[in-house]
Amino acid sequence: ETAVFQTPNYHVTQVGNEVSFNCKQTLGHDTMYWYKQDSKKLLKIMFSYNNKQLIVNETVPRRFSPQSSDKAHLNLRIKSVEPEDSAVYLCASSSGTEVFFGKGTRLTVV
Amino acid sequence: LAKTTQPPSMEAYEGQEVNVSCSHTNIATSEYIYWYRQVPHQGPQFIIQGYKDYVVNEVASLFISADRKLSTLSLPWVSLRDAAVYYCIVTGWTGGYKVVFGSGTRLLVSP
Numbered sequence: 001e002t003a004v005f006q007t008p009n010y011h012v013t014q015v016g017n018e019v020s021f022n023c024k025q026t027l028g029h030d031t032m033y034w035y036k037q038d039s040k041k042l043l044k045i046m047f048s049y050n051n052k053q054l055i056v057n058e059t060v061p062r063r064f065s066p067q068s069s070d071k072a073h074l075n076l077r078i079k080s081v082e083p084e085d086s087a088v089y090l091c092a093s094s095s096g097t098e099v100f101f102g103k104g105t106r107l108t109v110v
Numbered sequence: 111l112a113k114t115t116q117p118p119s120m121e122a123y124e125g126q127e128v129n130v131s132c133s134h135t136n137i138a139t140s141e142y143i144y145w146y147r148q149v150p151h152q153g154p155q156f157i158i159q160g161y162k163d164y165v166v167n168e169v170a171s172l173f174i175s176a177d178r179k180l181s182t183l184s185l186p187w188v189s190l191r192d193a194a195v196y197y198c199i200v201t202g203w204t205g206g207y208k209v210v211f212g213s214g215t216r217l218l219v220s221p
Binding site: 099102103 | 197
């Protein structure tokens with residue numbers, strides 16, 4: 001059973017809307033990530049947090065912003081979504097070696 | 111930018127042994143090699159990791175070349191459930207782990 005929990009599983013929204021995805025890990029890990037998996041199944045890292053501190057911020061549009069209240073939570077907010085944001089967003093956590101992934105949130109922008 | 115290169119796809123029959131190769135020519139001395147697999151509608155799952163030589167667990171074995179620039183994941187006796195995309199990644203601690211995935215190898219298994 002996964003120990004990285006993401007909500008919602010699916011989300012359909014219109015261009016220009018704001019969406020938020022939640023992620024919680026119960027593994028006690030210090031590092032959490034957000035990945036985007038596009039239609040070609042490529043996994044691209046977006047953000048990495050270590051103990052609530054942002055350590056990796058890949059080149060993503062400004063409308064994407066991660067939010068971390070504590071090291072067990074890392075949410076992702078997208079302001080004014082665009083069609084190219086349609087993808088699966090995967091949250092993950094790591095203790096330093098093995099990385100555990102959630103099941104993902106599938107976003108469809110219409 | 112992914113630091114690994116894998117064949118895009120492979121095919122096998124049930125019961126065969128499958129070897130998936132991965133090239134990581136710029137691997138740093140601090141980096142380890144990890145293999146994950148992903149089935150549809152699920153996040154990637156850890157299979158095995160290694161630093162050098164040969165590693166084996168209950169699921170797979172991993173051979174790493176002497177110069178560490180090439181690794182091979184070996185799956186014995188594949189079944190239909192092993193059909194997935196297999197990702198090879200290299201990463202190490204740099205104040206946090208930056209885990210970057212390549213495009214993976216899609217394994218097709220036929221009965």
